[in-house]
Amino acid sequence: MGAIFLQVLVFASALVGLANGALEFESVQLKDNEVAGFPGGAFPKGKPKPSTARCKAFPGSDDWPSISEWRRLNASLDGALLNQDAPAVACYPGPSYDASKCSFLVNNASSTHYYIDDPISVLTTWPQGNTCLPAINPAGNCTRGGYPSYIVNATTVKHIQLAINFARNNNVRLVIKNTGHDFGGRSLGAGSLSIWTHNLDAFEYLPSFALGSYSGPAAHFGAGLEQWELFNQMILNNITIVGSGFKAIGANGGWFASGGHGSLASLYGLAADQALEIHVITADGRHLIANELQNSDLFYALRGGGGSTYGVVTSVIVKVYPPITMMETSIYIACNPPPDTTARARWAPITPATNYVNNTERFWEAMNIYFRFKKTIVDTHNVDWDYIYPLGPDSFSFRTRISFPALTVSQAADLLAPLYHQFSAAGFDFKPTNLTELSSTRLPYSGTSLTAPPGPAVGTANTRYRSRLYPRSNWENSTIFNSTISAIRYAVQTGGYIFHGLSYGPTLQVAGYPGNTSAVNPAWRNAVMHGALMTVQPTNLTPRQARDEQTTMAIYTERIRAVTPGAGSYMNEGDPGEKDWQGSFYGRDGTYERLLKVKKDRDPWGLFWARTTVGSEKWEVESLDGGDLYPWSQNGRLCKTEKEGKGKGKGKKR
């Protein structure tokens, strides 16, 4: 009854265009009197008093909360505190050994939604330390490594408020995990309390909504909703919402917080450009509403200024568009492909539609023509998604998928004609592939069936990215353009790296109101391509080997930086070790400084921390045994840098 009544209320407020409606889970909030006898969970009083300890508390340190304090927290949370082991403990000798679970983890988990539904797992494993990987008869023991010590399975705002207050009051490291997709280890940390937002998946369609200068349809949904769930809501409500290119990513978590690209980026902008209002819990434990009219500093920062920095987002109200059709086409080009399709070639399969260019120079000429066409793709509000894959000496394969949202078959074919004309003028006999209309589902996403399945196959991996937002100016001078292709060629052909290119044009005009006043990295606004060098690392590299690999990769990334001076980089698919990350990930035009001010104002305690987030320079992860730490690993204790911590009392080292 209560729930129905509340829904009617929300619907009614939407009809009359009132802002500030809350989702049901947001109405359960922590009251001062509930923590009157529990100082560990209380809201701060008076002037903020950041801890003076050099390090965050750590299991075994003098300031680590006692078992009874953790029990007290769990009681306040109505039992939502978890501390389970890593799933793969089932593979190791000991009381948790479970042969059939281990077999599932090794053979089957990656083809299910298992890791996304697990409270502690993350998909990129190196930041955890690879201390408990699933294997049949693994060597060594399973240890907790970079996984959090405790997890709050948040289903209400109150749960998150308690977690924030407890971590702040007890100098405990706090992390936030949604789906665990982050490539840089930003959703975990050793000795931390983790807020797991996965179950905040409410959704409301607001057919008529008005706020500031916006008036039109909107949707309000929780921070745990995944992209596939959002697709189902689009089908149900016959609407379009800007979404990600991958179905298990969180629709309002780290993807949204750092920009968030997808098939509609050149038509409607990035994810962060869609937000009209954001509900967030800040470091003081208070649940706030941020929009153009109130808490506008947060509204600015939360739209593109990064996750895990200013607060825990609980829900977002975004713009809604009418249902649209989408055309897609793929082009495959191979150069001397090996006879057998190796496992690595799965990225760029040889298909009946593959065009062969069995000559290295000619292959790169074809790449030159295709990459030149990217400017046309984004200028006509379309996107592409491609890979150049090195398969051996003088052996490459290329695949691209071009998506044409809101165009008819003939409009899309007309746009493609000049590309094929340029190919044939250069002597390439490429067969155009058919345009496929995705209108049967009316979804801006390829391969989605009428009801999106409950999550795609997601496994863990050790992919490392180096991103560059290639500016428009690289397309405006053919000498510079050719140097750009040469730099990419050098990385693929000589370096052996995979090149992943995504053509997106989320210009300020496309972003429109209020996206054009967000903290999205300005480098996105004049980019034609987000291009990344990718490598899949083995899980057994030593810290030294990992650093050597970074040094080697730098030879190739420097060549790319040289042809894109001053360009930016997309943090979500970037390198946690990115040089000058403040400028590259956030902007060199004062954006970083503006965000840093919001961070200092809103989180004077330094509660939210993840590597390369705004203000994160003051802290670093220290090795637990004094040994060599794997670069940017989260398997260690979080401490102030020597410079910061000087004279402030040493944290107890373990």
Ligand SMILES: Cc1cc2nc3c(=O)[nH]c(=O)nc-3n(C[C@H](O)[C@H](O)[C@H](O)COP(=O)(O)OP(=O)(O)OC[C@H]3O[C@@H](n4cnc5c(N)ncnc54)[C@H](O)[C@@H]3O)c2cc1C
């Ligand atoms: C297979 C795969 C495909 C991808 N495809 C795309 C793509 O198409 N487009 C694209 O732009 N990116 C893509 N990415 C990158 C993606 O944007 C990032 O991995 C992103 O961090 C995922 O956000 P998440 O919330 O799902 O993951 P998480 O790892 O859970 O969180 C990422 C970061 O956000 C923080 N965070 C999460 N929830 C909140 C919250 N409620 N409040 C505050 N902070 C929060 C976390 O603390 C962490 O710092 C892809 C990644 C993978 C692994």
Ligand SMILES: *[C@@H]1O[C@H](CO)[C@@H](O)[C@H](O)[C@H]1NC(C)=O
């Ligand atoms: C928290 O309480 C619940 C319910 O009593 C219990 O199941 C759970 O194990 C507790 N969590 C921890 C970390 O002890």
Ligand SMILES: *[C@@H]1O[C@H](CO)[C@@H](O)[C@H](O)[C@H]1NC(C)=O
């Ligand atoms: C799990 O993986 C094994 C080994 O690949 C396979 O034989 C089995 O069919 C899979 N089981 C399920 C339920 O998919």
Ligand SMILES: *[C@@H]1O[C@H](CO)[C@@H](O)[C@H](O)[C@H]1NC(C)=O
């Ligand atoms: C694993 O743990 C056991 C029991 O604590 C210990 O005897 C053994 O030495 C450990 N093995 C390794 C490789 O650390």
Ligand SMILES: *[C@@H]1O[C@H](CO)[C@@H](O)[C@H](O)[C@H]1NC(C)=O
């Ligand atoms: C998290 O909480 C939800 C709601 O109470 C519950 O359904 C789910 O099983 C919990 N998850 C875990 C891993 O405990």
Ligand SMILES: *[C@@H]1O[C@H](CO)[C@@H](O)[C@H](O)[C@H]1NC(C)=O
């Ligand atoms: C979906 O919306 C479109 C445009 O808003 C409309 O033309 C169409 O009839 C709707 N379809 C359904 C099934 O309601």
Ligand SMILES: *[C@@H]1O[C@H](CO)[C@@H](O)[C@H](O)[C@H]1NC(C)=O
């Ligand atoms: C190129 O090589 C592939 C595989 O070796 C072969 O199938 C194809 O016919 C060759 N094409 C041309 C144009 O030489």
Ligand SMILES: *[C@@H]1O[C@H](CO)[C@@H](O)[C@H](O)[C@H]1NC(C)=O
């Ligand atoms: C491409 O389209 C043509 C014309 O509609 C059709 O005859 C042909 O079978 C299609 N080819 C493929 C590979 O789908």
Ligand SMILES: *[C@@H]1O[C@H](CO)[C@@H](O)[C@H](O)[C@H]1NC(C)=O
């Ligand atoms: C193109 O760039 C090159 C190299 O920077 C420069 O020498 C040349 O003058 C530029 N051409 C034009 C037309 O601007």
Ligand SMILES: *[C@@H]1O[C@H](CO)[C@@H](O)[C@H](O)[C@H]1NC(C)=O
């Ligand atoms: C750039 O490269 C293309 C393809 O290799 C070539 O045709 C063109 O002449 C080059 N342009 C310049 C200015 O070097």
Ligand SMILES: *[C@@H]1O[C@H](CO)[C@@H](O)[C@H](O)[C@H]1NC(C)=O
């Ligand atoms: C943002 O876009 C709106 C609507 O197009 C426009 O009125 C406003 O001037 C733009 N603001 C900025 C800063 O570009």
